[in-house]
Amino acid sequence: MxxxxxxxxxxxxxxxxxxxxxxxxxxxxxxxxxxxxxxxxGLTPEEADAYAKSVVQADFEEAGDEDVIRKLLGDITSAGVETDDAAIRAALDAKLVEARRQFIEEA
Structure with a gap:
């Protein structure tokens, strides 16, 4: 056994x-x-870092990516920047590839 x-x-x-x-x-x-x-x-570097952390935290609200997409879409459009769901999903896909690459390079 x-x-x-x-x-x-x-x-x-x-x-x-x-x-x-x-x-x-x-x-x-x-x-x-x-x-x-x-x-x-157009956030400052300090604001950008804090905002990035808030996006990471937003992912804990529910399973899947919808909570992150909802946050990003709401915040970007509130800032007066034109965007849509497809652009955010494309950015998520591109950044997923980049994140994997970074981890592989660190290993």
Whole structure:
């Protein structure tokens, strides 16, 4: 039975590592897209950093990306910048690729 137990533990550990990696990548993506939005809104570097952190926090409101998209869309349009849902989704996709690349380069 030890072989099966070892194998089960290995799969559980891999699953935990994969989930942690995905969480970190998503948080990094949200920070990057927050910085992207802050630049569009013309925020100062200090304001941009604080705004990026608020975008990361917004992702904890509900499962999926809709909470982040809703926040970004509302904040950007409130700042008087023209944007739409598709532009924000495209930015999320681009920043996800960038976030993964950054983690891979750090390893």
């Amino acid at each position: 030890t072989t099966f137990d070892d194998r089960e533990n290995a799969f559980e550990n891999k699953f935990a590592r994969d989930e942690e990696f995905q969480f970190k990548v998503t948080a990094r993506r949200n920070k990057l897209v927050g910085l992207w939005a802050a630049e569009k809104m």
